[in-house]
Amino acid sequence: MGKTLMSRRQLLLNSGISVIGLSLLPAFPGSALAVASTSDTLSGFMSFCRLAPGHVNLDEAIGSQLYAALSAKDAAFVENFGKLAEMVKRDGYPDVEALDAALAGNTLRDTLLSIIRAWYSGVVEDGTGAATRRK
Template identity: 40%
Template sequence: MPPKLSLTRRGFLGSSAVGLFLTALPQQLLAQNTARLTRFMSLSQFVTGHGALDPRTGQGLLDGLSAAQEDFDTKARALETKISATNAPDVETLAQSLEGDPLHDTLLAIVAAWYSGVTTTGSDATVYAFDTALMYQPARDAVPIPTYALDGPNWWVVAPPALSDMPAFGEPL
């Protein structure tokens, strides 16, 4: 015989409170991650000088930089504070003011990630952006992006060319 379940008012209220907490937790984490990405994108726009950066690429680069440097978020916030404090008009001025400061390496890491599409070097590096890496954008209309794919990067997303009429076999030419 199965055990009899009894639920008291306290038990019900306690389990309801736990349920509400667990329901709100993913929403809170999502809001924190969205705010984190928004800050990173704003910082990235300043340090790269590009206003139209892809947020999906930004999320990948942010995750990659955070994985490569465990205190990346702290350094990025310190860099934001430094930008506000120095009131630097552009990244070149900021870079000069950061000479000898450990934040200079963080600045260079963000710029290098956006331009190269990777956050680390070596054979185990993860590529977060290839054809959208900033280093290829200035000459994109005239210089093909280097690749071993026959039709270029992401060739599979373009509709294939139409087939011409196939000959009917067995018919005289």
């Protein structure tokens, strides 16, 4: 009985991210996935992501897919993420709240929020794009 059970919220979050992340894989061209597959790039992204959403146990396969999707969606993402990661490395923010406060009025805050949103929702696009049908 020494094991801690995963909370229902955490289970739903992990399941949703896994399903959505895996479903994104075939939607992106090989060149975008290749960008995220380099070990240094992925390692840096995953290291940053442990700070941004505040979780230590993140799946690298999902991280790779999210990086590829974010890069494909926004041509400036790679450059902006590099600046953001360098800022964190240089200034050593203890948590995402301190980083967010430091980014007030800075366009890099949008990059931070897009990474956090991607991890929590599994979505990189604004809106759903889903059509509704009324009877």
